[in-house]
Amino acid sequence: MAKKPATIQGEKRGKAVLSIVFAVVAIVYLLPIFLVLMNSFKANAYVNTETFAMPNEESYVGFANYIKGMTFGNYPFAKSVGYSLFITIVSSALILVCTSMAAWYIARVGSAFSKIVYYLCVFSMVVPFQMVMFTLPKTADTLNLNTPWTIPIIYLGFGAGLAVFMFSGFVKSIPLSIEEAAAIDGCGPVKTFFSVVLPMMKPTMISVGVLEIMWVWNDYLLPYLVLDRKKYMTIPIHIQYLKGSYGSVDMGATMALILLSIVPVIVFYLTCQKYIIKGVAAGAVKG
Amino acid sequence: MALFKKKNDGAALNSVLVRRPIQKCFPIFLLPTFIAFCIGFLYPFAKGLFLSFCNFKTTSKWTWAGLGNYVKAFADESFLHAFWYTAGFALVSLLIINILAFTVAYLLTKGIKGSNIFRTVFFMPNLIGGIVLGYIWSMIFDGILSRYNTSILLNSTYGFWGLIILMAWQQIGYMMIIYIAGLQAVPGDMLEAAKIDGASEWKTLWNIIIPNVMPSITICTFLTLTNSFKLYDQNLALTNGRPYNGAIHTTEMLALNIVNSNTLKTKGIGQAKAVMFFVLVAIIGIFQMKSTHDKEVQQ
Numbered sequence: 001m002a003k004k005p006a007t008i009q010g011e012k013r014g015k016a017v018l019s020i021v022f023a024v025v026a027i028v029y030l031l032p033i034f035l036v037l038m039n040s041f042k043a044n045a046y047v048n049t050e051t052f053a054m055p056n057e058e059s060y061v062g063f064a065n066y067i068k069g070m071t072f073g074n075y076p077f078a079k080s081v082g083y084s085l086f087i088t089i090v091s092s093a094l095i096l097v098c099t100s101m102a103a104w105y106i107a108r109v110g111s112a113f114s115k116i117v118y119y120l121c122v123f124s125m126v127v128p129f130q131m132v133m134f135t136l137p138k139t140a141d142t143l144n145l146n147t148p149w150t151i152p153i154i155y156l157g158f159g160a161g162l163a164v165f166m167f168s169g170f171v172k173s174i175p176l177s178i179e180e181a182a183a184i185d186g187c188g189p190v191k192t193f194f195s196v197v198l199p200m201m202k203p204t205m206i207s208v209g210v211l212e213i214m215w216v217w218n219d220y221l222l223p224y225l226v227l228d229r230k231k232y233m234t235i236p237i238h239i240q241y242l243k244g245s246y247g248s249v250d251m252g253a254t255m256a257l258i259l260l261s262i263v264p265v266i267v268f269y270l271t272c273q274k275y276i277i278k279g280v281a282a283g284a285v286k287g
Numbered sequence: 288m289a290l291f292k293k294k295n296d297g298a299a300l301n302s303v304l305v306r307r308p309i310q311k312c313f314p315i316f317l318l319p320t321f322i323a324f325c326i327g328f329l330y331p332f333a334k335g336l337f338l339s340f341c342n343f344k345t346t347s348k349w350t351w352a353g354l355g356n357y358v359k360a361f362a363d364e365s366f367l368h369a370f371w372y373t374a375g376f377a378l379v380s381l382l383i384i385n386i387l388a389f390t391v392a393y394l395l396t397k398g399i400k401g402s403n404i405f406r407t408v409f410f411m412p413n414l415i416g417g418i419v420l421g422y423i424w425s426m427i428f429d430g431i432l433s434r435y436n437t438s439i440l441l442n443s444t445y446g447f448w449g450l451i452i453l454m455a456w457q458q459i460g461y462m463m464i465i466y467i468a469g470l471q472a473v474p475g476d477m478l479e480a481a482k483i484d485g486a487s488e489w490k491t492l493w494n495i496i497i498p499n500v501m502p503s504i505t506i507c508t509f510l511t512l513t514n515s516f517k518l519y520d521q522n523l524a525l526t527n528g529r530p531y532n533g534a535i536h537t538t539e540m541l542a543l544n545i546v547n548s549n550t551l552k553t554k555g556i557g558q559a560k561a562v563m564f565f566v567l568v569a570i571i572g573i574f575q576m577k578s579t580h581d582k583e584v585q586q
Binding site: 030033036106122125 | 302305316317320325330346397399408413416419426468520524572
């Protein structure tokens with residue numbers, strides 16, 4: 001008996017040490033973000049040579065990089081942000097509404113056609129984008145879907161697979177009797193869906209929504225190939241354009257833009273952290 | 288999943304109340320998604336598959352080439368290099384990411400103070416896009432390497448390990464979340480029994496915890512594999528295949544190699560590469576889905 005308190009105490013001490021170790025690791029983990037912040041206030045010449053030094057009198061340029069970054073690369077950054085926001089919000093909303101309806105139809109009707117569509121959706125989940133890389137932009141051009149206003153339709157088409165799969169998995173777990181009761185009470189399918197089924201789908205809605213938002217916001221290759229590059233850029237395209245093909249790169253201004261592009265993501269993450277972690281993990285487990 | 292389906296399809300068939308009225312609303316419910324699916328996936332996929340057997344400059348002007356493109360793709364040194372490079376990368380990143388993620392998850396489920404904050408921090412890099420991640424890390428690596436008068440773009444060893452570090456930074460948090468869920472599902476009575484029997488922590492880990500989180504390990508293994516094989520943005524932003532050694536881009540992975548085939552002369556070959564890439568990714572993906580499905584049955 002005399003020994004036991006000692007081991008408990010040892011365990012407690014071990015946990016405290018572990019906490020400290022993890023605190024240090026967590027700080028190191030955040031270092032890259034902090035470095036971006038630091039370097040976004042330095043003049044271009046100092047970013048590469050004094051990457052890890054705090055900005056000093058010599059290298060500090062205040063918000064000059066941010067001001068320069070706004071028009072850097074002959075394309076207003078604000079425009080890219082606007083397009084990114086529009087495309088992300090509209091595409092995600094469109095995917096959520098359309099695929100949840102489609103998934104309900106597929107799960108409840110069970111006809112040969114709906115089964116075929118379902119299996120095609122599951123199949124599309126394992127197809128990498130490179131497979132349609134040559135043909136999709138051409139199709140989009142032909143149908144005039146190559147603008148930010150219409151690209152959500154492409155996103156709906158290419159992203160339908162996972163969303164339909166997740167929604168129909170959920171619908172199958174809802175007892176049919178609720179919808180039967182609604183039908184007996186005189187609800188048509190549209191009303192039943194929007195006032196009975198949709199509210200029940202909320203957790204899956206959030207998971208799918210998070211997955212789609214993260215995908216569309218960060219997506220580079222699809223909008224790069226589909227959109228008319230000279231007219232429309234999203235944030236990832238803009239940043240790749242600055243670094244990739246724009247002669248001598250102003251690293252300070254690039255860092256300022258990188259910081260501006262990750263701030264909304266971090267704010268979004270910190271405000272809806274619980275849902276994001278759940279949603280992203282759900283996407284993994286469902287394949 | 289198969290079991291699940293049978294039962295519910297039966298129920299749906301029996302319910303004339305629900306099934307028939309929905310079926311009548313086909314244009315409202317299924318048609319919009321189906322049309323978009325045809326435009327955004329089915330048609331481009333079928334056309335892509337077809338064009339892999341053709342020579343073409345634009346997708347509307349093609350001549351039949353049979354298996355010629357596939358033969359040429361296999362004769363393309365840069366493609367073979369990209370394949371083996373990707374396979375090597377996938378293996379190394381799989382081991383590193385999973386071992387670290389499991390360790391972090393294991394330690395964070397021991398009830399230490401601040402676990403939630405640490406979890407939040409480790410998961411965060413996941414939300415940052417690949418292009419941005421690539422440029423953040425290229426700044427950091429070049430900041431270090433410029434002191435030795437070199438750059439990540441000049442040495443393929445740096446390029447390889449740089450990308451490993453980047454991917455580990457991004458993915459450890461993600462895999463950690465899956466491992467934490469697995470670890471929390473380990474039956475408490477089993478752990479208690481082990482404690483009463485005087486099993487050491489090491490023994491408990493090997494004989495009780497690891498067998499119980501095996502499903503999570505399978506999921507994470509496949510996830511890291513697919514992520515490595517499909518990796519494009521980070522590869523493009525960090526090194527874009529540099530340094531070049533003749534026709535071979537030494538740090539170019541499969542996806543980037545295919546995108547770089549997007550030149551006028553070799554479009555058919557590029558499409559053939561894409562088809563083979565798709566088959567490879569699909570095989571891994573099917574195993575992954577199967578393993579997740581097995582897990583669902585177990586629980």
